[in-house]
Amino acid sequence: MTPPHQKHFHTSNPEEATAINRSLPEFAAAQTTDEDEYFANHQPPTYLPEIEEEVRGFVAFHQQTTGKRLALVTSGGTTVPLENNTVRFIDNFSAGTRGATSAEYFLENGYAVIFLHREFSLLPYSRHFSHSTNCFLDYMTERDNKIEIDPKYSAEMLKVYRKYNEAQDSNSLLLIPYTTVNQYLYTLKTISEALKIYQNKAVFYLAAAVSDFFIPQSRMPQHKIQSSATTDGELVIRLAAVPKFLSRLVDNWSLGAMIISFKLETDNNLLIKKAKSALERYHHQLVIGNLLQTRKKEVVFVSPGREEWIRLSDEEIANGKEIESEMIPAVIKHHDDWIQASK
Numbered sequence: 001m002t003p004p005h006q007k008h009f010h011t012s013n014p015e016e017a018t019a020i021n022r023s024l025p026e027f028a029a030a031q032t033t034d035e036d037e038y039f040a041n042h043q044p045p046t047y048l049p050e051i052e053e054e055v056r057g058f059v060a061f062h063q064q065t066t067g068k069r070l071a072l073v074t075s076g077g078t079t080v081p082l083e084n085n086t087v088r089f090i091d092n093f094s095a096g097t098r099g100a101t102s103a104e105y106f107l108e109n110g111y112a113v114i115f116l117h118r119e120f121s122l123l124p125y126s127r128h129f130s131h132s133t134n135c136f137l138d139y140m141t142e143r144d145n146k147i148e149i150d151p152k153y154s155a156e157m158l159k160v161y162r163k164y165n166e167a168q169d170s171n172s173l174l175l176i177p178y179t180t181v182n183q184y185l186y187t188l189k190t191i192s193e194a195l196k197i198y199q200n201k202a203v204f205y206l207a208a209a210v211s212d213f214f215i216p217q218s219r220m221p222q223h224k225i226q227s228s229a230t231t232d233g234e235l236v237i238r239l240a241a242v243p244k245f246l247s248r249l250v251d252n253w254s255l256g257a258m259i260i261s262f263k264l265e266t267d268n269n270l271l272i273k274k275a276k277s278a279l280e281r282y283h284h285q286l287v288i289g290n291l292l293q294t295r296k297k298e299v300v301f302v303s304p305g306r307e308e309w310i311r312l313s314d315e316e317i318a319n320g321k322e323i324e325s326e327m328i329p330a331v332i333k334h335h336d337d338w339i340q341a342s343k
């Protein structure tokens with residue numbers, strides 16, 4: 001690893017001077033911001049062109065055929081690898097419940113959904129019978145030497161099965177995975193640019209738990225860090241700040257879409273203040289604030305000059321009500337207003 005005080009040179013990326021299209025009239029040298037610097041110095045995922053093709057096909061289908069509104073839902077945590085050949089990584093907390101559940105309610109309200117999710121995190125519909133909460137085998141029973149759905153659960157499962165099939169048959173749900181924060185940023189940028197043609201009929205619902213710090217490619221060890229490489233048994237890691245992509249998303253990557261970010265806090269005294277400062281900083285339309293410890297019970301919608309709490313009672317929770325069943329209709333009302341105002 002190069003000593004931290006030395007400047008890093010990236011020979012594999014075009015020099016800034018060659019980044020300008022010489023066939024056009026003379027332009028000032030491209031001013032690189034942190035975000036541009038990031039994309040100039042980090043390789044895109046090799047599979048990105050295939051994802052772009054799938055997304056553009058999905059968007060074109062709904063624009064030309066169904067006319068549905070479109071929600072981009074991001075879900076799950078992003079990882080920060082510590083080595084190129086990754087053995088260790090830093091993860092962000094998120095099971096994917098918020099995103100997967102919200103995607104179901106967008107679909108139920110007539111939206112098409114692009115679900116940009118952490119690979120192996122919870123997915124719409126299958127989340128009901130998923131690996132961690134309820135193992136699908138618990139819904140089965142053996143009869144006459146055959147395995148079948150336990151009649152106790154068949155009505156509930158049939159409801160989910162029908163919604164799942166409806167989403168498939170109408171081509172209304174596109175699942176796009178990521179794992180690392182780099183894959184997330186490149187894929188989000190690609191999807192955002194593909195959604196420009198959708199303009200105000202698109203809504204970005206950014207529920208993914210995105211890393212705030214990472215190890216830049218130029219500082220990334222190639223192979224597994226050996227404990228012998230540590231100084232007196234301690235491993236010192238120096239992380240850089242992940243570029244504030246939200247400002248780029250609002251200012252450049254998207255065009256006319258309504259943008260909703262989430263603010264996750266653990267201290268209630270900070271929640272509203274931090275949500276408001278995110279809104280002021282990024283100039284998007286809505287921040288949904290939630291506390292880690294009460295995120296399934298209450299959220300607060302913070303928009304310019306407004307704070308709206310959505311809360312479930314203990315009885316509603318005991319009866320299986322999901323807070324997203326109230327959040328998404330409220331989001332759609334904000335989207336209605338956004339479309340109206342931007343006509």
Ligand SMILES: CC(C)(COP(=O)(O)O)[C@@H](O)C(=O)NCCC(=O)N[C@@H](CSSC[C@H](N)C(=O)O)C(=O)O
Nearest residue numbers: 094095096097098207209210244245246262263264
């Ligand atoms: C992750 C949860 C809590 C859902 O949990 P599961 O149901 O278990 O999946 C979600 O509701 C949420 O708050 N998501 C957003 C969490 C988050 O990381 N928000 C960022 C803002 S979006 S990341 C934006 C980036 N840091 C930047 O400033 O550009 C923050 O709070 O700072």
